[in-house]
């Protein structure tokens with residue numbers, strides 16, 4: 001008899017994951033706004049002043065931009081992982097180790113909702129790779 005989380009537990013996980021996805025999509029909106037703001041040259045300035053303002057800020061701006069893009073891709077990866085976790089909840093595979101079919105502890109699933117292996121199997125996996 002394969003182990004799995006009860007429907008009640010799965011519902012709880014789903015709620016937590018949906019809440020996180022909501023937070024992430026808000027964060028991504030904020031980051032996107034930041035990128036767009038920085039990307040727009042200030043209107044109403046003459047060519048010369050646009051150029052000098054741009055030169056003065058260029059260093060920190062491009063650093064900001066880079067940071068934002070990095071954040072953006074990290075958040076969207078996380079978002080994708082969470083939606084995969086939701087799919088696993090639908091198939092009732094959520095929280096079941098795909099190697100030993102054991103149940104992955106609840107704390108770990110809350111911390112890493114997209115985990116598909118228990119800590120034991122993951123550690124063994126890493127050793128095998130070496």
Ligand SMILES: [Zn+2]
Pocket residue numbers: 097098099100101102117118119120121122
């Ligand atoms: Zn396992």
